[in-house]
Amino acid sequence: xxxxxxxxxxxxxxxxxxxxxxxxxxxxxxxxxxxxxxxxxxxxxxxxxxxxxxxxxxxxxxxxxxxxxxxxxxxxxxxxxxxxxxxxxxxxxxxxxxxxxxxxxxxxxxxxxxxxxxxxxxxxxxxxxxxxxxxxxxxxxxxxxxxxxxxxxxxxxxxxxxxxxxxxxxxxxxxxxxxxxxxxxxxxxxxxxxxxxxxxxxxxxxxxxxxxxxxxxxxxxxxxxxxxxxxxxxxxxxxxxxxxxxxxxxxxxxxxxxxxxxxxxxxxxxxxxxxxxxxxxxxxxxxxxxxxxxxxxxxxxxxxxxxxxxxxxxxxx
Amino acid sequence: xxxxxxxxxxxxxxxxxxxxxxxxxxxxxxxxxxxxxxxxxxxxxxxxxxxxxxxxxxxxxxxxxxxxxxxxxxxxxxxxxxxxxxxxxxxxxxxxxxxxxxxxxxxxxxxxxxxxxxxxxxxxxxxxxxxxxxxxxxxxxxxxxxxxxxxxxxxxxxxxxxxxxxxxxxxxxxxxxxxxxxxxxxxxxxxxxxxxxxxxxxxxxxxxxxxxxxxxxxxxxxxxxxxxxxxxxxxxxxxxxxxxxxxxxxxxxxxxxxxxxxxxxxxxxxx
Ligand SMILES: Cc1cc2nc3c(=O)[nH]c(=O)nc-3n(C[C@H](O)[C@H](O)[C@H](O)COP(=O)(O)OP(=O)(O)OC[C@H]3O[C@@H](n4cnc5c(N)ncnc54)[C@H](O)[C@@H]3O)c2cc1C
Ligand SMILES: Nc1ncnc2c1ncn2[C@@H]1O[C@H](COP(=O)(O)O)[C@@H](O)[C@H]1O
Numbered sequence: 001x002x003x004x005x006x007x008x009x010x011x012x013x014x015x016x017x018x019x020x021x022x023x024x025x026x027x028x029x030x031x032x033x034x035x036x037x038x039x040x041x042x043x044x045x046x047x048x049x050x051x052x053x054x055x056x057x058x059x060x061x062x063x064x065x066x067x068x069x070x071x072x073x074x075x076x077x078x079x080x081x082x083x084x085x086x087x088x089x090x091x092x093x094x095x096x097x098x099x100x101x102x103x104x105x106x107x108x109x110x111x112x113x114x115x116x117x118x119x120x121x122x123x124x125x126x127x128x129x130x131x132x133x134x135x136x137x138x139x140x141x142x143x144x145x146x147x148x149x150x151x152x153x154x155x156x157x158x159x160x161x162x163x164x165x166x167x168x169x170x171x172x173x174x175x176x177x178x179x180x181x182x183x184x185x186x187x188x189x190x191x192x193x194x195x196x197x198x199x200x201x202x203x204x205x206x207x208x209x210x211x212x213x214x215x216x217x218x219x220x221x222x223x224x225x226x227x228x229x230x231x232x233x234x235x236x237x238x239x240x241x242x243x244x245x246x247x248x249x250x251x252x253x254x255x256x257x258x259x260x261x262x263x264x265x266x267x268x269x270x271x272x273x274x275x276x277x278x279x280x281x282x283x284x285x286x287x288x289x290x291x292x293x294x295x296x297x298x299x300x301x302x303x304x305x306x307x308x309x310x311x312x313x314x315x316x317x
Numbered sequence: 318x319x320x321x322x323x324x325x326x327x328x329x330x331x332x333x334x335x336x337x338x339x340x341x342x343x344x345x346x347x348x349x350x351x352x353x354x355x356x357x358x359x360x361x362x363x364x365x366x367x368x369x370x371x372x373x374x375x376x377x378x379x380x381x382x383x384x385x386x387x388x389x390x391x392x393x394x395x396x397x398x399x400x401x402x403x404x405x406x407x408x409x410x411x412x413x414x415x416x417x418x419x420x421x422x423x424x425x426x427x428x429x430x431x432x433x434x435x436x437x438x439x440x441x442x443x444x445x446x447x448x449x450x451x452x453x454x455x456x457x458x459x460x461x462x463x464x465x466x467x468x469x470x471x472x473x474x475x476x477x478x479x480x481x482x483x484x485x486x487x488x489x490x491x492x493x494x495x496x497x498x499x500x501x502x503x504x505x506x507x508x509x510x511x512x513x514x515x516x517x518x519x520x521x522x523x524x525x526x527x528x529x530x531x532x533x534x535x536x537x538x539x540x541x542x543x544x545x546x547x548x549x550x551x552x553x554x555x556x557x558x559x560x561x562x563x564x565x566x567x568x569x570x571x572x573x574x575x576x577x578x579x580x581x582x583x584x585x586x587x588x
Contacts, residue, residue: 068487068496069459069469094447094455094472095489101459102469104420110550111419113454123554129338129451135345135556140549180468180498183484187492195490201587223588241509242490248357248447248508256587266334270453277585278562279578285567292562295581299570307575312588315579 001084002055003030007076007099009091010038010065015047017198020155022089022148023051025118027158029087033057035079035169037064037072045164052158055165057082062171067179069095073102074175080107080143082169087122092147092251093197100145110139116152116253116274130247130266131273150198151253188242196226196243201256204228204245204272208261208282208301211238215305216260222312228252228272230262246271260301264289281305319479321378324365324442325430327458328383328398330391331355331451338451344416344546345553347451349387354394357446359401359513360506364476365444366402367511375404382407382433386414386425392529399524400516406529407433413534413541418549419452423460425544428537430465442483445505447472458505468498474509 004026008019026032034048035057048056057079064072076099080088088103090096097113104111117125123138124146139145196202203225205216213227220227228245229238245252247267257275262268264280264287272278273292280293281301290296297304330352332338339348362383369379383398385391386409395406409429417425434440443465448455455471462469470476473485473496481500486493488509516524534541542548566581568574582588 068494069471070462073463093490097455098459098469098471101419101423101456102463104456104550105423105460105463108550111454111456112551113456127559128453128556129340129347130334132338132559133340133556134559135340136554137551138554139551178466178468178499180470180496180502182494183497184495185492190491197490241488247450247453256582256585277587278565279581281574281578285569290567293567294562294565295578296565296567297570297574297578298567299574303572304570304575304578307573308578309575311576311579312582315583315588 002033004032004087005083005085006034007090008036011044018150021153024156027052033083049164050157050161053164057169059171060168062176069098070179071175073099074172077106079169088145090147092149097147100147107143109143109145110141111145112137113147115146115148130270194226196250199226201225202228202254203258205260206230206262207232219305219309222309230268263287319372322441323380325382325384325440326362326365327445328358328385328394329355329449330387330394340556345556354397355450361444361446363511363513364506399527400521409532411534413545416546417544418551419454419456420550421544421548423457427464428539432537441500443503447505447507462503467503469503470496470498471505474507
C-alpha cells in the first residue's frame with residue numbers, strides 16, 4: 001500500500017523537473033506510487049524508480065489524451081483507490097488543478113491548490129491574495145489532494161533506487177461518454193528557451209519595451225533564461241500570450257526575475273512575487289515594482305539591458 | 318436561427334484587489350468589505366450575452382441568469398450583472414454558507430443550478446470565470462461539472478455553440494487545443510475571450526426592473542451541515558500577512574547601471 005500517489009499526465013521521453021519535485025515531496029510522505037495517463041518509456045520507468053516509486057499505474061482502455069479532464073479524473077480515482085494512498089499530488093497547471101477538482105468530488109477528498117510546501121503530516125503551505133498572505137491548510141478528509149507549484153523544492157533521488165512494478169487500471173467506460181473531447185491540437189513554435197513556468201531565471205518586459213522585445217530576449221539568452229511579459233505587452237501583440245506572467249497568465253517562482261518596463265500592478269505581482277530575487281528596471285522612480293525589488297535601477301531599459309548583456313558575454317568569455 | 322439558450326453565469330462578489338486585502342474573518346476567511354463583481358467573471362457574462370444576442374436576445378426567449386452565492390452584500394455582483402445585461406439574477410444566501418471551501422461552494426452552486434432547471438426549462442450552459450480573484454483555485458468549475466455530471470470545457474479563449482454542441486479553444490503551455498462537448502456543459506472562459514462591455518445608462522435603468530430571486534439552502538434542498546465550515550473538506554489553519562520584502566537597493570542609472578547589475582548578479586551567484 002502506498003502513502004502518496006503522484007499523477008504524471010504525459011511523462012514524455014524524460015521527466016520534467018516539476019515531476020521530480022512532486023516525487024521528492026511524495027517520498028517525504030511515505031511509500032510512493034505513480035499514475036501516468038500517457039505512455040511510459042523504459043527510461044522514464046527507470047527514472048521513477050530512481051526517485052523511489054514502487055508502483056506505476058497505467059491506464060487500459062480509452063485514449064485519455066483525447067479527452068479533457070473528466071476521464072483522467074475517473075482513471076486517477078480508480079488508481080488512488082487501488083494504491084491505498086492518502087495523499088494525491090498533481091502539478092499546478094490549469095488541467096492539473098481541474099483533474100484535482102473532479103477527483104475530489106469522486107473521492108470526497110479535500111483539495112489544496114497552489115501548494116509551495118508540504119509537511120510530513122500533510123499540512124500544506126501556500127501563498128494567497130497575490131502573495132500578500134501565507135497560509136497553512138489541511139484536508140480534513142481521509143484522502144488529501146494537493147496541486148503543487150513548480151520550483152519550490154530541490155529534486156532529490158531516493159537513497160536506494162527501486163525497480164517499480166507496473167499495474168494497469170481500467171479507465172471507467174462511462175467516464176468517456178459525454179466527456180469533452182479534444183478534436184484538434186496545434187503545437188506552438190518552440191523557442192529553444194527554458195519553459196517559463198519552470199525556468200530558473202525569467203527576464204520579463206512590459207509596456208516600456210514599446211514593441212521591441214529584442215533587448216529583453218538578448219539578456220534572457222545571455223542568462224539562459226525564459227522570456228516573460230506583462231499583460232500590457234501581450235495585449236499589444238508584441239509577444240505571444242503564453243509569455244504573460246501574472247494572475248491570468250503563468251505563475252513563476254524562479255531564482256531570479258528581471259522586470260523591465262513593467263509598473264508592477266497587483267495582477268502582475270500575483271504571478272512573480274514569490275521569486276527569490278527580483279530585479280526591476282524602470283524609468284519612473286514612483287513605480288510600485290520598486291517596492292518589491294531586491295535590486296532596482298531607475299533608468300531606461302534600452303540603455304541598461306544591452307549594457308548588462310554585453311557585460312555578461314564579456315565575463316563569460 | 319439557432320435554438321435559444323438558457324445560460325447561468327456564475328458571478329462572485331470579491332474584495333477589490335485595488336485595495337489592501339485582509340484575512341481576518343472566522344476560520345481565516347477573507348474580509349469582504351470593499352467588494353466588487355470579480356473582474357474575471359465579467360468575461361463569462363460577456364460571452365453569455367454574445368451567445369444570447371446571436372440568437373435574438375431575451376425577446377427571442379434567451380435567458381442569461383446571473384447566479385451568486387455569498388453574504389447579503391454579494392447581491393451587488395448580481396445587480397452589476399443585471400446592469401451589464403443579464404436578464405435575471407439569483408442570490409443564494411444563507412448564514413450557514415459562510416466559510417465554505419471550493420467543495421462546499423460547488424455543492425451549493427450545483428444545487429442552485431438544479432433548482433433553476435426545475436422550472437421545466439433545463440439549463441443549457443453554465444458559464445464561469447477562469448478563477449475567482451480572491452480564492453483563485455479554479456476548482457469550482459471542475460467540481461461543479463463533476464457534481465452535475467456535465468462535461469467541462471474550461472479555460473476557453475473562444476466559444477461557439479451550434480445546435481447542442483459547444484466548441485472552444487484552449488491554450489495550454491506549448492500547444493493550443495480545440496475542445497468539443499455536448500450541452501448541458503460547464504464552460505469557464507479566460508480574459509482572452511472578449512472585451513467585456515460596461516453598463517450604460519439604459520442598462521442601469523433597465524436593471525431596476527429586472528428580477529432578483531433570493532434562495533435559501535432549504536429552497537435548493539440542502540442541509541446547513543453540508544456547507545460552510547462543517548461541509549468543507551479543507552481547513553485554513555493559519556494565515557499570516559507576508560512580511561513586506563525588505564527594501565532592496567535602488568540605484569539611478571549614471572551610465573553604468575548595466576555593469577552594476579551584473580556585479581549584483583555575480584555577488585548573488587546568479588550568473
Ligand atoms: C482581471 C485582470 C487580470 C490581469 N492579469 C494580468 C496578468 O496576468 N499579468 C499582468 O502583467 N497584468 C495583468 N493585468 C493588467 C494589470 O492590471 C496592468 O494593467 C499591467 O500589468 C500593466 O502592464 P505594464 O506594467 O507593462 O504597463 P504599464 O503599467 O503601462 O507600465 C509600463 C512601465 O514601463 C515604464 N517604462 C516606460 N518606458 C520605459 C523605458 N524605456 N525604460 C524603462 N521603463 C520604462 C513606465 O515607467 C511604466 O512603469 C490584469 C488586469 C485585470 C483587470
Ligand atoms: N461564491 C460564488 N458565487 C458564484 N460563483 C462562484 C463562486 N465561487 C466561485 N464561483 C465561480 O467559479 C469561478 C472559479 O472560482 P474559483 O474556483 O474560486 O477560482 C469564478 O470565476 C466564478 O465564476
